Amino acid sequence: MKLVLDEEETWIIECIKEAHIDCGFHVRDVIKKAKARYGLSRSTVYEIVSYLEFHGLVKTNKSGNRELDQSISYFVTCPVCGKEIPGNEYILENGKSICEDCYLEEHQRIKFADPMAVRSKKLFRKNHGLEGTEGLTDIQKELYKFIQVEGGVTPEKISKLFGLTPQEARNQLAILRHCELVKWRKIGDEICIVPFDS
């Protein structure tokens, strides 16, 4: 069964990720974050956490704490274009989980004459004589270099090492992915980012 989460459920997932410490997460910390950021009530948080538990996304680990099971896949619906996107590919912006295409169209972080005209960023870059990391910002170039050296790295590691918020790291990676410089790959239990040609 395909699990598609709504907006509030996606917020809770984001709060859980942030509240996660080594031994799991505590609902109290999720409630604090969800209340401060999204104005969700305690009972809504409990309700959503138990829904996520029902679907296996939240499980109880060996130490008896709740944790997120990253191996369970889910989808979210992009509020801009309505496309269903895998839970590890959306970009959270102002509380909205949007797809990479809509994110790039909104931001046009990579400045080209008409990014709307061409669906494939790679083709577009090629037509404009941009190869490899040309046209990227310094941080994007650094990230790409790092991923090439490391082979496979989790977005969490990138956000820690480069001092980016998890969201910022994911946004930068989305741009690299669109340029077909990197791609996602499941390594063991982890979703990693690897060089595109690996």
Ligand SMILES: [Zn+2]
């Ligand atoms: Zn979209």
